[in-house]
Amino acid sequence: MRVILKLSIGMLKQGLEKEKILRLIDEKLELDHKYDDGSILGSMCTEPLEFGREIYLKYLSKNLGDPGLFQGTANLEKEIVSELGELFGEKNVIGTLTTGGSEANLIAMRIAKKLRPDIKKPEVVVPISAHISFDKAADLLDIKLRKARLLENYELDLNHYKKLINEKTCGVIGVAGTTSLGLIDPIENIGDLIEGKNIYFHVDAAFGGFVLPFLKYLKYDIEPWDFSVKTVSSITADPHKMGLGVIPTGGFLVRNSQILQKTGFEIPYLAGGNFKHFHIVGTRPGGTVISFWAIMKYLGLNGYINIVKRCMEKTHFLSKKIAELGGVRLAVQPKMNVVGITTENGESICKIDEELRKKNWMLGKFQDFNLIRVVVMPHVKKEHLTLFIEDLKKIIKKIGLA
Numbered sequence: 355m356r357v358i359l360k361l362s363i364g365m366l367k368q369g370l371e372k373e374k375i376l377r378l379i380d381e382k383l384e385l386d387h388k389y390d391d392g393s394i395l396g397s398m399c400t401e402p403l404e405f406g407r408e409i410y411l412k413y414l415s416k417n418l419g420d421p422g423l424f425q426g427t428a429n430l431e432k433e434i435v436s437e438l439g440e441l442f443g444e445k446n447v448i449g450t451l452t453t454g455g456s457e458a459n460l461i462a463m464r465i466a467k468k469l470r471p472d473i474k475k476p477e478v479v480v481p482i483s484a485h486i487s488f489d490k491a492a493d494l495l496d497i498k499l500r501k502a503r504l505l506e507n508y509e510l511d512l513n514h515y516k517k518l519i520n521e522k523t524c525g526v527i528g529v530a531g532t533t534s535l536g537l538i539d540p541i542e543n544i545g546d547l548i549e550g551k552n553i554y555f556h557v558d559a560a561f562g563g564f565v566l567p568f569l570k571y572l573k574y575d576i577e578p579w580d581f582s583v584k585t586v587s588s589i590t591a592d593p594h595k596m597g598l599g600v601i602p603t604g605g606f607l608v609r610n611s612q613i614l615q616k617t618g619f620e621i622p623y624l625a626g627g628n629f630k631h632f633h634i635v636g637t638r639p640g641g642t643v644i645s646f647w648a649i650m651k652y653l654g655l656n657g658y659i660n661i662v663k664r665c666m667e668k669t670h671f672l673s674k675k676i677a678e679l680g681g682v683r684l685a686v687q688p689k690m691n692v693v694g695i696t697t698e699n700g701e702s703i704c705k706i707d708e709e710l711r712k713k714n715w716m717l718g719k720f721q722d723f724n725l726i727r728v729v730v731m732p733h734v735k736k737e738h739l740t741l742f743i744e745d746l747k748k749i750i751k752k753i754g755l756a
């Protein structure tokens with residue numbers, strides 16, 4: 355019997371000229387929103403620093419999945435981890451850059467489970483405002499998530515959180531910079547709840563990690579959220595959010611270096627030799643690491659402080675304008691560069707979101723909390739916010755909210 359193989363029909367038999375390909379890409383990407391046109395108001399990512407982009411392009415083939423082959427790159431990663439550890443209150447941490455906050459949170463959840471083999475059906479307590487990556491991790495790792503409620507003011511209901519901790523709890527999560535409102539959970543209080551209980555405590559500062567330390571330098575009143583809280587075991591902090599790193603660059607830091615030996619994956623066959631790592635992925639970019647090392651060196655502390663300062667100035671500008679509008683109000687007074695907007699009298703926020711999208715404004719919508727939110731990233735300019743407010747005012751009038 356003859357078997358007829360049908361060749362792929364999507365792929366061209368003969369390749370195209372580069373010019374033609376570039377034109378095609380331009381045409382096809384016209385559908386994409388651009389950071390600098392101002393329409394992206396609800397993203398926690400932004401344009402990476404230009405210098406970081408240049409460096410990244412130079413080192414695309416570096417593979418930290420085999421660090422023995424790229425020891426120079428691996429050393430730069432160690433330097434980054436140590437500098438970030440110091441920024442977060444503990445220089446002698448270990449850690450790694452990841453593909454993003456989701457991978458970092460997945461790693462943390464896995465560690466929490468691994469460290470408590472005595473618990474048959476492990477549970478992790480999270481605030482209900484925690485990022486969806488914890489649901490994904492719980493699903494993948496067969497961990498039961500216990501979700502703590504929020505109070506009316508969107509802050510964590512610590513009493514409810516406490517009730518969810520029991521003998522099956524292997525880990526607890528606090529968020530420093532929630533996805534919806536940029537709020538900071540009471541990390542010290544959560545720490546008190548687990549003190550002496552052999553429970554792993556992970557803080558998700560995917561967004562806040564590159565905001566909160568700089569707000570402190572700007573004399574904002576920031577409650578302790580990092581390794582300065584002695585019960586905190588690990589932290590997620592993402593360079594590709596407010597760190598201005600290229601996508602994908604996340605970060606995961608652990609206080610206790612023994613944890614890698616206890617829970618890391620051993621990879622026995624690599625060309626560069628044996629090593630242990632926390633990662634879910636195998637092959638992973640070294641270019642993002644080198645690029646972020648360069649970005650940190652280039653910006654320095656003052657560079658980051660200035661970026662955060664400017665974002666906060668625009669945050670205050672937007673907050674003031676929202677507070678002056680009728681029909682909507684600020685969900686909370688912003689703690690960082692995240693502005694949540696809800697309706698004044700409890701009407702659904704969905705219609706406003708729908709109308710804003712028709713006018714090309716892309717915000718985040720959090721239906722459970724009945725709010726939309728603007729993340730005032732470096733690409734968001736004051737003139738964009740002014741135009742946004744004008745449109746929002748018209749929409750409020752059109753749908754009869756004010």
Ligand SMILES: Cc1ncc(COP(=O)(O)O)c(C=O)c1O
Nearest residue numbers: 398454455456485533558560561
């Ligand atoms: C608090 C928080 N944690 C984790 C994540 C997930 O990060 P990533 O999208 O890089 O996986 C996000 C994303 O917005 C976040 O806001």
